[in-house]
Amino acid sequence: MRPPEELRSDFPALSQAAHGHPLAYLDNAATTQKPRAVLDAVRSFYEKDYANVHRGLYDLSVRATEAFESSRRRVADFLEAASPEEIIFTRGTTEAINLLASSAGRSLLQHGDGVLLTEMEHHANLVPWQMLRSLGIRLHFLPVDDEQGTIDWNRVEEIAKKHRIRLLAFTHVSNSLGKVNPAAEICARARSLGLLSLVDAAQSAGHQHLSVREIGCDFLAFSGHKMCAPTGIGVLYGRQELLDLLPPYQTGGEMIAEVRLDQSSWKSPPHRFEAGTPNIGGAIGLRAAIDYLQTVGLDAVEKHTASLASYAASGLASIPGIRILGPRNHRAGIVSFVLDKVHAHDLVAFLDQEGLALRAGDHCNQPLLRKFGLAATARASFYLYNLREEVDRLIEAVEKTRRYFAG
Amino acid sequence: MELDELYREAILDHARHPRNFGALEECNRSAAAKNVSCGDAIQLFLRLSPAGRIEVVRFSGSGCAISTASASLLTLAVQGKTAQEAEALFEKIQRLLTGTSAPQDELPGDLAVLAGVRRFPQRVGCAMLSWHALEDALRTGEKNSV
Numbered sequence: 001m002r003p004p005e006e007l008r009s010d011f012p013a014l015s016q017a018a019h020g021h022p023l024a025y026l027d028n029a030a031t032t033q034k035p036r037a038v039l040d041a042v043r044s045f046y047e048k049d050y051a052n053v054h055r056g057l058y059d060l061s062v063r064a065t066e067a068f069e070s071s072r073r074r075v076a077d078f079l080e081a082a083s084p085e086e087i088i089f090t091r092g093t094t095e096a097i098n099l100l101a102s103s104a105g106r107s108l109l110q111h112g113d114g115v116l117l118t119e120m121e122h123h124a125n126l127v128p129w130q131m132l133r134s135l136g137i138r139l140h141f142l143p144v145d146d147e148q149g150t151i152d153w154n155r156v157e158e159i160a161k162k163h164r165i166r167l168l169a170f171t172h173v174s175n176s177l178g179k180v181n182p183a184a185e186i187c188a189r190a191r192s193l194g195l196l197s198l199v200d201a202a203q204s205a206g207h208q209h210l211s212v213r214e215i216g217c218d219f220l221a222f223s224g225h226k227m228c229a230p231t232g233i234g235v236l237y238g239r240q241e242l243l244d245l246l247p248p249y250q251t252g253g254e255m256i257a258e259v260r261l262d263q264s265s266w267k268s269p270p271h272r273f274e275a276g277t278p279n280i281g282g283a284i285g286l287r288a289a290i291d292y293l294q295t296v297g298l299d300a301v302e303k304h305t306a307s308l309a310s311y312a313a314s315g316l317a318s319i320p321g322i323r324i325l326g327p328r329n330h331r332a333g334i335v336s337f338v339l340d341k342v343h344a345h346d347l348v349a350f351l352d353q354e355g356l357a358l359r360a361g362d363h364c365n366q367p368l369l370r371k372f373g374l375a376a377t378a379r380a381s382f383y384l385y386n387l388r389e390e391v392d393r394l395i396e397a398v399e400k401t402r403r404y405f406a407g
Numbered sequence: 408m409e410l411d412e413l414y415r416e417a418i419l420d421h422a423r424h425p426r427n428f429g430a431l432e433e434c435n436r437s438a439a440a441k442n443v444s445c446g447d448a449i450q451l452f453l454r455l456s457p458a459g460r461i462e463v464v465r466f467s468g469s470g471c472a473i474s475t476a477s478a479s480l481l482t483l484a485v486q487g488k489t490a491q492e493a494e495a496l497f498e499k500i501q502r503l504l505t506g507t508s509a510p511q512d513e514l515p516g517d518l519a520v521l522a523g524v525r526r527f528p529q530r531v532g533c534a535m536l537s538w539h540a541l542e543d544a545l546r547t548g549e550k551n552s553v
Binding site for chain 2: 019366369375
């Protein structure tokens with residue numbers, strides 16, 4: 001990988017100061033900054049090739065359609081999907097999971113079926129499934145056993161057999177703990193028990209090599225904005241024979257085959273699930289982001305962020321009164337922590353004054369934090385452009401804040 | 408440091424040693440307020456006299472230094488006031504912190520330390536949390552509404 005000091009210069013937003021210090025952007029689990037290659041690709045598309053897709057018979061629309069569909073092919077490549085028809089563009093992970101829950105709730109899942117989730121799911125992979133309760137679909141949960149994020153995946157079999165589980169939906173990387181779940185192993189287990197599987201890859205896409213072929217999942221969702229692409233573009237991957245069985249999520253233009261006043265028929269996937277004018281510019285940006293990340297090298301990105309996180313976790317651990325969540329080994333680029341007698345909200349306000357951008361809160365993980373007796377944590381999350389010296393600044397600033405509040 | 412204006416000594420003192428902290432069993436008004444963005448949650452308990460005067464006020468819950476100190480200051484400020492006077496104070500502090508009031512409209516007494524929050528819009532919600540619970544308790548908060 002090109003050194004992070006050099007990669008930083010690809011990201012215009014990172015050269016700014018914050019409260020008189022160089023900005024240390026450590027909120028990458030929330031969203032990532034954008035490289036010039038992505039910004040330029042989007043701008044160039046709007047300047048040269050923009051029109052609506054799939055309908056104009058003029059050259060400009062043909063070019064826009066080709067650019068949009070080539071983005072879909074690029075995503076299919078990136079995920080090692082069997083075909084571009086397995087790639088549905090959405091607004092992001094949240095919409096992808098809502099789409100799947102809503103459509104599967106009216107097709108693949110029957111009254112009395114169960115959906116198995118874990119206790120570490122982001123609200124976006126929990127609440128859409130809760131909405132299916134009115135259809136008689138029940139939710140079950142694999143417990144998280146400790147603050148390291150340990151889940152006993154052996155329990156899947158027993159729960160599946162007892163509760164007529166039809167689908168297992170789980171996060172690849174926990175956005176609050178940095179725990180990496182063994183996706184391929186889990187999906188193999190699901191398949192052997194006859195369960196469908198959904199991987200929430202919001203925190204792993206663009207942060208490590210990600211292949212639906214290797215993972216062996218039925219569905220996978222991710223957001224572009226957490227991997228250098230613009231906001232408002234994301235993906236639901238689904239195996240073709242399953243997508244064929246799903247009814248539409250939203251309806252309107254673009255997704256229909258034939259419309260009569262009293263009834264309509266649908267296009268085949270993926271267009272069946274893309275009602276209305278899509279986020280064409282976003283898809284172009286996502287393609288550019290994938291190009292950028294693959295040039296940098298995803299294995300190197302994974303190694304770099306994991307190394308920063310483990311460096312941060314061990315450095316922070318020396319601060320009196322600190323409690324660090326997440327696994328001791330094999331941690332993704334995320335470190336959540338709380339400081340005794342200093343509320344996370346106060347802590348990040350102090351870190352902000354030192355030019356360090358971190359999130360504090362429940363990270364859309366209320367059930368998990370409640371289980372740990374916490375309402376909020378501070379969270380540092382890393383990406384390819386973060387530096388060890390930023391971690392040093394973080395550790396020093398946390399210690400300084402501790403001393404301030406100790407009085 | 409800029410933040411010293413927000414985290415004044417009096418704020419830190421109230422955050423470390425909140426006054427009137429802990430549930431009040433014998434209350435006749437109570438309300439809860441929650442800040443969904445950070446998870447802060449405060450319960451406010453009031454005992455109103457038949458004449459409508461606040462005889463006892465306490466709070467419980469967990470929050471950041473700003474929300475805890477503001478709640479602690481609130482209990483001192485509204486103790487002994489009538490419901491109408493307390494509501495007037497709520498409106499005054501809301502006007503001051505959300506920037507719709509004239510600068511000369513200073514906060515009375517110890518509450519003046521909260522004025523520093525004005526420069527940190529992202530923390531106004533923290534400072535206002537207990538005050539919203541107060542308003543809720545006074546207007547609608549029948550006992551056991553927590």
